Amino acid sequence: MSEPIEEPAASAPDPPRQAPRPWWSRAVLGVAVLGISFLALYHLTITFLTNSPTNTVSTRLATPIAKWVYPWFEQNWRLFAPNPMSxxxxxxxxxxxxxxxxxxxxxxxxxxxxxxxxxxxxxxxxxxxxxxxxxxxxxxxxxxxxxxxxxxxxxxxxxxxxxxxxxxxxxxxxxxxxxxxxxxxxxxxxxxxxxxxxxxxxxxxxxxxxxxxxxxxxxxxxxxxxxxxxxxx
Structure with missing residues (x-):
């Protein structure tokens, strides 16, 4: 007697494909990431100039540095040249x-x-x-x-x-x-x-x-x- 032929198991249906994000959504996300990255880099740069010894750059940018740092980001310490109380x-x-x-x-x-x-x-x-x-x-x-x-x-x-x-x-x-x-x-x-x-x-x-x-x-x-x-x- 011939052996019965097994029928192949039914394959699971493919999951529905997620619709791609519209181009404007990706553009908004990219702009937001670039804006946050620029803001973080700008803040770190200004903080570094505030705490570094006086130099040509910090002297030339004294006004924008003061507007950004004071009063919310005031630094009470100095980088490279600490000045402890005597x-x-x-x-x-x-x-x-x-x-x-x-x-x-x-x-x-x-x-x-x-x-x-x-x-x-x-x-x-x-x-x-x-x-x-x-x-x-x-x-x-x-x-x-x-x-x-x-x-x-x-x-x-x-x-x-x-x-x-x-x-x-x-x-x-x-x-x-x-x-x-x-x-x-x-x-x-x-x-x-x-x-x-x-x-x-x-x-x-x-x-x-x-x-x-x-x-x-x-x-x-x-x-x-x-x-x-x-x-x-």
């Missing part, structure tokens, strides 16, 4: 009621930051930089050694320093005899100490003390003292 600053402040009828002790604003940063593996940006930059990058660059403003931004930077101090002092002032709502005047004391050189780390450095005279807290009524001429103790 001084330690201790910023203190005290406040008083009107005409110094009550004066608080000195509050060490810098120590408040140090206490927050100590043993903190992830210290915040405010604790590390806010007070330091308010003094070094803002106040010092807009005032001379006699605390006279040298820039149109001088009063703004002074008030910025006052605002930072008030945020930290107000919760503590009441127990020292000056209720927060009665604070009228503020005085700053900044102690600057050079960091000892590496070859003589134990060398004693002589600190320099700078006093910013008493001023009224409100930016709308700036004065250096009381109408009757009295001064704080």
């Amino acid at each position: 001084q330690n600053f201790t910023v203190e402040a005290r406040v008083s009621t009107d005409c110094y009828s009550s004066v608080t002790p000195w509050y060490n604003l810098s120590q408040m930051d140090y206490d927050t940063i100590l043993h903190n593996p992830f210290p915040g940006h405010l604790e590390q930089n806010e007070l330091r930059r308010a003094w070094t990058d803002a106040y010092l660059t807009t005032h001379d050694s006699s605390d006279v403003g040298t820039s149109g931004r001088a009063e703004m930077t002074r008030q910025y320093l006052v605002n930072i101090a008030m945020q930290r002092i107000q919760p503590r002032s009441a127990k020292d005899g000056v209720p927060p709502g009665k604070i009228m005047n503020i005085e700053f004391r900044v102690t600057t100490t050079d960091i000892a050189p590496a070859d003589a780390p134990n060398q004693v450095q002589q600190p320099a003390v700078h006093i910013i005279p008493w001023r009224q807290v409100s930016p709308d009524a700036v004065s250096y003292g009381c109408p009757n001429g009295s001064v704080a103790p």
